[in-house]
Amino acid sequence: xxxxxxxxxxxxxxxxxxxxxxxxxxxxxxxxxxxxxxxxxxxxxxxxxxxxxxxxxxxxxxxxxxxxxxxxxxxxxxxxxxxxxxxxxxxxxxxxxxxxxxxxxxxxxxxxxxxxxxxxxxxxxxxxxxxxxxxxxxxxxxxxxxxxxxxxxxxxxxxxxxxxxxxxxxxxxxxxxxxxxxxxxxxxxxxxxxxxxxxxxxxxxxxxxxxxxxxxxxxxxxxxxxxxxxxxxxxxxxxxxxxxxxxxxxxxxxxxxxxxxxxxxxxxxxxxxxxxxxxxxxxxxxxxxxxxxxxxxxxxxxxxxxxxxxxxxxxxxxxxxxxxxxxxxxxxxxxxxxxxxxxxxxxxxxxxxxxxxxxxxxxxxxxxxxxxxxxxxx
Amino acid sequence: xxxxxxxxxxxxxxxxxxxxxxxxxxxxxxxxxxxxxxxxxxxxxxxxxxxxxxxxxxxxxxxxxxxxxxxxxxxxxxxxxxxxxxxxxxxxxxxxxxxxxxxxxxxxxxxxxxxxxxxxxxxxxxxxxxxxxxxxxxxxxxxxxxxxxxxxxxxxxxxxxxxxxxxxxxxxxxxxxxxxxxxxxxxxxxxxxxxxxxxxxxxxxxxxxxxxxxxxxxxxxxxxxxxxxxxxxxxxxxxxxxxxxxxxxxxxxxxxxxxxxxxxxxxxxxxxxxxxx
Numbered sequence: 001x002x003x004x005x006x007x008x009x010x011x012x013x014x015x016x017x018x019x020x021x022x023x024x025x026x027x028x029x030x031x032x033x034x035x036x037x038x039x040x041x042x043x044x045x046x047x048x049x050x051x052x053x054x055x056x057x058x059x060x061x062x063x064x065x066x067x068x069x070x071x072x073x074x075x076x077x078x079x080x081x082x083x084x085x086x087x088x089x090x091x092x093x094x095x096x097x098x099x100x101x102x103x104x105x106x107x108x109x110x111x112x113x114x115x116x117x118x119x120x121x122x123x124x125x126x127x128x129x130x131x132x133x134x135x136x137x138x139x140x141x142x143x144x145x146x147x148x149x150x151x152x153x154x155x156x157x158x159x160x161x162x163x164x165x166x167x168x169x170x171x172x173x174x175x176x177x178x179x180x181x182x183x184x185x186x187x188x189x190x191x192x193x194x195x196x197x198x199x200x201x202x203x204x205x206x207x208x209x210x211x212x213x214x215x216x217x218x219x220x221x222x223x224x225x226x227x228x229x230x231x232x233x234x235x236x237x238x239x240x241x242x243x244x245x246x247x248x249x250x251x252x253x254x255x256x257x258x259x260x261x262x263x264x265x266x267x268x269x270x271x272x273x274x275x276x277x278x279x280x281x282x283x284x285x286x287x288x289x290x291x292x293x294x295x296x297x298x299x300x301x302x303x304x305x306x307x308x309x310x311x312x313x314x315x316x317x318x319x320x321x322x323x324x325x326x327x328x329x330x331x332x333x334x335x336x337x338x339x340x341x342x343x344x345x346x347x348x349x350x351x352x353x354x355x356x357x358x359x360x361x362x363x364x365x366x367x368x369x370x371x372x373x374x375x376x377x378x
Numbered sequence: 379x380x381x382x383x384x385x386x387x388x389x390x391x392x393x394x395x396x397x398x399x400x401x402x403x404x405x406x407x408x409x410x411x412x413x414x415x416x417x418x419x420x421x422x423x424x425x426x427x428x429x430x431x432x433x434x435x436x437x438x439x440x441x442x443x444x445x446x447x448x449x450x451x452x453x454x455x456x457x458x459x460x461x462x463x464x465x466x467x468x469x470x471x472x473x474x475x476x477x478x479x480x481x482x483x484x485x486x487x488x489x490x491x492x493x494x495x496x497x498x499x500x501x502x503x504x505x506x507x508x509x510x511x512x513x514x515x516x517x518x519x520x521x522x523x524x525x526x527x528x529x530x531x532x533x534x535x536x537x538x539x540x541x542x543x544x545x546x547x548x549x550x551x552x553x554x555x556x557x558x559x560x561x562x563x564x565x566x567x568x569x570x571x572x573x574x575x576x577x578x579x580x581x582x583x584x585x586x587x588x589x590x591x592x593x594x595x596x597x598x599x600x601x602x603x604x605x606x607x608x609x610x611x612x613x614x615x616x617x618x619x620x621x622x623x624x625x626x627x628x629x630x631x632x633x634x635x636x637x638x639x640x641x642x643x644x645x646x647x648x649x650x651x652x653x654x655x
Contacts, residue, residue: 064619065617177603178604178605233603
């Protein structure tokens, strides 16, 4: 009893002691793999180059909801006139990035970074229609695509129109997770509206027109009919589970989750990917620094390290199977050919350029989800 | 009637403050948010929206919870009946030791287990196929409304059984023995003699299960796809995806209304019992 008390005291002392050294608080939205990435890979790497600094990573939950929580916290601290906020670095989705910039909750830090010039993708400046240039640094790019089981499907559909016909002929062989079970289902639905609902470029780059949703009626009606012959899976992981067990043959997935599951043996090695036309959306995750972050200098150094070609090659591409956030050309020579080939074997850079789309801009995005709830799900 | 003493009030003050701060204030806040618009004017727009988007889900939720409650009742009565009236000692002993286990398993763990157990090519179907009871082609996935009901019933049966079996144990044995002596079968003794005497307890157990199941988020989220789904999932979705607390609160009020009916039944019977006592 005595001993354990002493131990507890020691532990408390050690804890308070380490807290007095510099602590970098990183809050990240997204699935568990995001927290793992920072805790197991990036954090220790940064601590090695910055002795005395401790990186603490917290996850705030998957999907836009996770980013929403970060926003609500920063917003509350701003409204309470806090002298400093709780986070030094935040990792957020596109939708929240736009809001955070508009409400001036994050710092315009990018141009001070040495790695800023390595970024070329337009999502680094345009986040669902909001200009976020200078405020965010892309951590990685993530893409959705159809995963299929080549044992069950010899020639997978190559477009949304072909998929629609294929599902009619093969009922209950396609599965997706609706819009409440994670972003791979949301991506499939926005891709559907882009394919059948009229003006796809306007969805991606605006301007917003509230009347546009009336033109989606036919597409949504077709989707409702389409849903009659598909399986609604429970979540992003649910789709992969059902693919793994052979219960469905085709389903939309995140490319990085797909490769990770395959590497861990949770999917058969024969599984393949197909990025169908006219395109499915993908999205970056952003690094940002909140205003009044207690360690803003360290935070900028942390982000510079995270977006350096070495870390992008080793951490983002090789270990976690994401597409790099900086221009892929900068990774040449940093990455062995095998890892490079693996990432681009099913979806070639050419496919990615022509069929890798952005999500619709914020207001259209919400309209699509709500119209789906109204016309398809209810 | 005696007037409440100052000391008495002081004693219950901490409890009252807790209820006020942690229950009544948030409840009032969410009610107010459900019935007012951004600038504080009263409106029913959030309810219109909730109905427009989620009318199917409201019915679905009611269907799931009512069905699961009825099944829970039936299974609990059967188990408690065997425990009380069973004449095969080893069967009673096994059942007594087994039935409580799910009580100690959280909903989310139960949901996770069911996800691999009830799948089309999951543990249950694979076992049935391996035993030669079923052909592989007959296998269907139970991961839809049936999965939710199975998980709920599995999780709530021990709770209700525990209450009902306790009540049955305290029933006067002589009534049961009289029935058996006069030639009534055990099911008849259970239904006509024992059940009426424990009906109050059964009802309380079922009402509490009903309210519990209404508030579970993890099970519908993990076991079944999202169309249709239960109100808890819709509320989480409104908040996570849109930051739309107003419609989520409106859905919350609809949930209160449903559980309010259950609470009313519970209170009515409780009051009746107290009057009888």
